[in-house]
Amino acid sequence: MSSETQKILTTDGIPLEVSLKKVERRNKFKAFLLVSPLLFFLLIVYISPIVGMLFNSVDDRMVTNMLPKTFSSMETWDGKELPSEEVFKSFYQDFKILVDKDEHGKLATQLNYEKNGFKSILKKYGRKLNNFEEGNYKEQTVDIHERWGNVDYWRAIQRRAPAYSYSKYLKGVDMYQNEDGKIVQVEEDRRIYKKLWVRTLKIAFYVTLLCFLMAYPIAHLLATLPMKYSNLLMICVLLPFWTSLLVRTASWMILLQQQGVVNDFLVWIGFVADDNRLVMMYNATGTYIAMTQILLPFMVLPLYSVMKTISPSLVRAGKSLGGTPFITFWKVYFPLTIPGIGAGSLLVFILAIGYYITPELVGGASGTLISNQIAYHMKYTLDWSFASAMGLMLLSGVLAVYWIYNKLVGIDNIKLG
């Protein structure tokens, strides 16, 4: 058909396209109504927290709002020598208001993130606040503590002037913007987050691998055993699913601790000496063991659902054509299970990368992950914007994994059951 053919009309003379759209519009509207509660729900519980987190991670208005006059008088300062008298005066005025509102402690915390040593000199400044006399604020301030005469501290204050900053993201990868505005790594002995990221990825990768190795035969058995046995096995796979995560982790603690069941057994059979019991908990080993067990069903189920659809006659065909059992498995069966492997691996990896409770309980120092650090900053240091920044970095990591997977295998090849 050429594009110039005239428009097809319905018997009533309305163009067919218009008529079709009209009919479809009603159906589409109905369909939309049906999903709109879910859409609304998703918006509230999913999209909005992420947007909020994104905002939180770059939001630095707290300090900006605490020292409005200081920052406006600093605008002309070149940062090379001590700021002008005007700045010292504004700072005095801003700080006085903060003390009246009893918010000067927060400022001290925030500035101390920026540069160590702020807390004590601000405390001292606060105590001397009432002794200030009109005029010559610069001299009076420097008299309180010699650090006030150090230009680095004023630069640190100036760095907090912008309302939005990406400094938390830099901190998340052990970097910061130094006095000259350059992005550099923190000192060797203070780098913690990079190590944690690498450890998180490593543990997630190995847990995924372990899950795959263990789940593959289980899923195969599930898919091929006669019904009455496979049902029983299925219950065994699902039973942990129906038990609380906390309970499961706690039972691993009972099993793995040095006076625990596993060690007792190994001592009893003489595999290890009583005074040389294995340390399987409060380290990475504990995290590996417990996470693998807990995430196993997420690998078994997608694999099972794929294997269930593979006709046994394909394997028979492979054998009848002369393939040894191994070749038949490798060339026929295995390639057909790849969608399940992909789905299971993606699922386990993504879950593992953000795992929290289990590493928290059995991980100790060497087995905790990035999510534990996020929780730490939310609960103890109360640096929520840093926690948000790390949370978003984790999220974008997950999205990156998803993207790579889509490029390599294709997301439509996934089968979750």
Place this chain on the structure above:
Amino acid sequence: MTSSKSFVKFDKVDKSYDGKVLVVKDLNLDIDEGEFITMLGPSGSGKTTCLMMLAGFETPTNGEIYLDSKPISRIPPHKRGIGMVFQNYALFPHLTVYENLAFPLKVRKLSKGDIDKKVDKALSMVSLTGFEKRMPNQLSGGQQQRVAVARSLVFDPQLVLMDEPLGALDKNLRESMQYEIKHIHENIGVTVVYVTHDQSEALTMSSRIAVFNDGKVQQLSSPDKLYEEPVNSFVAEFIGENNTFTGQVIDISGGKCKVKLDTGAEILSNPIRVKTKGEKTKVSLRPERAIIDPEEKMDNKHKGKIEEVIYHGDHARVRLNLLGNKEFILKVPNSSARMDIKPGNEINVGWNSHDARALDPKSI
């Protein structure tokens, strides 16, 4: 061996899955080289089990199977070198047509050139040249079927097993594939063991048919013999259409027997499975062997009332009430001559006693 020269031999084979029921009972079957033999039977009759034992996916519970005079029960399937076409084709969905066909050749470590040559030859045999790069799901059912056949033959096996290969195709395609498979068999002379429950398929294709029921071979003979001379009432009823009368033998003499039917009427028939007076029997008569307005020399002549006329294009099936059998079927060629064949009319029907085979009283 000396005892038999047959290519495939089932020797007293029993098979049970659960230790309680025998699926295959004391099976003895000899298949000659180059034969096209069909195992025909209703579902659950043990025919597929036999095929699976031959392929090596099931082991006989008792007895032995010989291939080329060698016992094969302990040889795993991949070493038997038997080609097989499966019910649902079992093409590898992740491989192209070429790779599917190359699979048996690659595992046999043939060179790339030889593989190409053999794949080409096999594809041209099923007229699918040019389809090498297609994936199985891009092919129609009939094309998939041909690929499956080509794959089972590409490594030149001496024996090919086919497990209801045409079951999933529509009627027209099935018929054309039947001829195609038959021609391939004739051209390359491979031995084929074919399993089906479709009797017309079996009659069309086979050199011999083994009719299975209840785990046993009921009759093993050529298609025409099977149809014309069924040895028992199961075979008679399973193959083709059949009119039956049940009754009791009251006289046997001169190669004929007189059977008194349950309704009291008496017919003459051919004693196949009855030997003495007083035996119960079931008389089987093919519809096309009974004719309207019989000639004088026919020794069975009876009157029947037309119950129903079913139009079939080239012929009509007339259902009669004859000697108390309300399901007596008669085939009448489509011609304008007989205008009196209408429900309610009475007509004369006759047949030769030789065609009425008095068999065992057992029914399906």
